[in-house]
Amino acid sequence: MKIPLVDLHAQYLSIKAEIDQAIEDTIQNTAFIGGNAVQEFEREFAQLIGTRHCIGCANGTDAIEILLQAMGIGKGDEVIVPAISWISTSEAVSTVGAKPVFVDVEEQYFTIDPTLIESKITACTRAIIPVHLYGHPANMDEIMRIAQKHNLLVLEDCAQAHLAEWGGKKIGTWGDAASFSFFPGKNLGAYGDAGGMITNEDKIARRARLIANHGQEGKHNHLIEGRNSRLDGLQSAILNVKLPFLEGWTAARIQKAAYYNSNLPKSNLKLPKIHHQAKSVFHLYVIRTPERDGLMQFLKEKGIACAVHYPEALPFLTCYADLERKAGDFPVAHSAVREILSIPLYPELSKPQMDFIVDSINKYFKR
Numbered sequence: 001m002k003i004p005l006v007d008l009h010a011q012y013l014s015i016k017a018e019i020d021q022a023i024e025d026t027i028q029n030t031a032f033i034g035g036n037a038v039q040e041f042e043r044e045f046a047q048l049i050g051t052r053h054c055i056g057c058a059n060g061t062d063a064i065e066i067l068l069q070a071m072g073i074g075k076g077d078e079v080i081v082p083a084i085s086w087i088s089t090s091e092a093v094s095t096v097g098a099k100p101v102f103v104d105v106e107e108q109y110f111t112i113d114p115t116l117i118e119s120k121i122t123a124c125t126r127a128i129i130p131v132h133l134y135g136h137p138a139n140m141d142e143i144m145r146i147a148q149k150h151n152l153l154v155l156e157d158c159a160q161a162h163l164a165e166w167g168g169k170k171i172g173t174w175g176d177a178a179s180f181s182f183f184p185g186k187n188l189g190a191y192g193d194a195g196g197m198i199t200n201e202d203k204i205a206r207r208a209r210l211i212a213n214h215g216q217e218g219k220h221n222h223l224i225e226g227r228n229s230r231l232d233g234l235q236s237a238i239l240n241v242k243l244p245f246l247e248g249w250t251a252a253r254i255q256k257a258a259y260y261n262s263n264l265p266k267s268n269l270k271l272p273k274i275h276h277q278a279k280s281v282f283h284l285y286v287i288r289t290p291e292r293d294g295l296m297q298f299l300k301e302k303g304i305a306c307a308v309h310y311p312e313a314l315p316f317l318t319c320y321a322d323l324e325r326k327a328g329d330f331p332v333a334h335s336a337v338r339e340i341l342s343i344p345l346y347p348e349l350s351k352p353q354m355d356f357i358v359d360s361i362n363k364y365f366k367r
């Protein structure tokens with residue numbers, strides 16, 4: 001049985017008529033940049049998450065960058081980021097001229113460890129970027145408490161966590177602003193690159209919108225120099241078709257994760273834990289074992305796609321070699337990335353597929 005890590009084609013087939021119509025309408029109306037579909041998406045997404053503003057942009061990396069700029073962060077500033085994430089989180093900090101300062105993650109949830117944040121705060125620290133990794137929220141109670149105490153901004157990286165909640169409150173509404181990615185494989189994915197920024201702060205929203213569109217307020221009225229990072233019409237039209245399905249798809253992910261949690265062998269694997277304050281939306285289902293490489297090879301031979309998110313912790317990437325970091329500086333992240341494995345989890349995954357995956361994993365440990 002061949003099982004992909006995510007099945008975007010199966011999802012397309014389930015909504016094909018509406019998607020095809022939306023694409024045709026966009027082309028018929030030549031609504032390629034700006035237009036009703038973009039406005040509709042921004043309005044609906046803001047409403048779904050429960051924030052005043054949503055500003056579409058070209059991708060989730062730009063969303064982090066633009067929000068940092070909109071919050072006035074740049075040269076000479078330090079921004080605290082977790083030691084495990086996709087590189088965008090730290091990369092965006094460097095792109096705006098600030099310095100990413102890494103903090104190790106929690107052993108149980110792989111999100112930034114709040115107990116280690118304060119020791120990394122200096123006079124230059126301006127913000128914290130918690131990442132709700134794999135769809136599991138970071139500990140927002142503790143992060144907000146630390147941010148308030150030290151007068152820091154909080155930018156939530158929600159690229160993997162659409163509709164996740166902490167303490168019954170949606171992630172993305174805890175901090176000063178939040179970034180989303182609509183990369184095709186994310187929980188809400190476009191058919192190309194796309195991103196969004198949300199905030200309740202009018203000032204941040206206005207500035208982010210200016211920056212994303214060449215600093216223009218109205219045509220040719222350039223108040224500042226910005227850049228070109230727009231959410232385009234085709235991607236908005238596709239996202240508008242998909243948005244009403246997001247809650248159902250999220251529920252399916254959670255249900256399938258629960259099935260794995262009760263059927264995978266706990267004696268051989270560490271299975272994902274959910275903090276009692278958290279609603280995880282399982283962007284990825286990540287298991288942990290010292291036999292990771294062997295298991296991955298075995299599953300691949302059975303036709304089961306799996307992957308490692310991510311094979312190296314951020315501080316140990318070549319691009320950060322000048323940090324002269326040692327394994328002991330980020331012990332949790334450094335050992336976790338050598339043992340983690342993402343196995344297929346997506347809304348369209350069938351029970352026979354899941355049973356095949358469970359059986360295959362059991363076979364590996366009984367071999």
Ligand SMILES: *Cc1c(COP(=O)(O)O)cnc(C)c1O
Binds near residue numbers: 059061088131
């Ligand atoms: C995907 C992702 C991003 C970047 O999103 P793009 O749309 O690919 O630029 C940022 N942060 C995290 C945690 C991500 O997973």
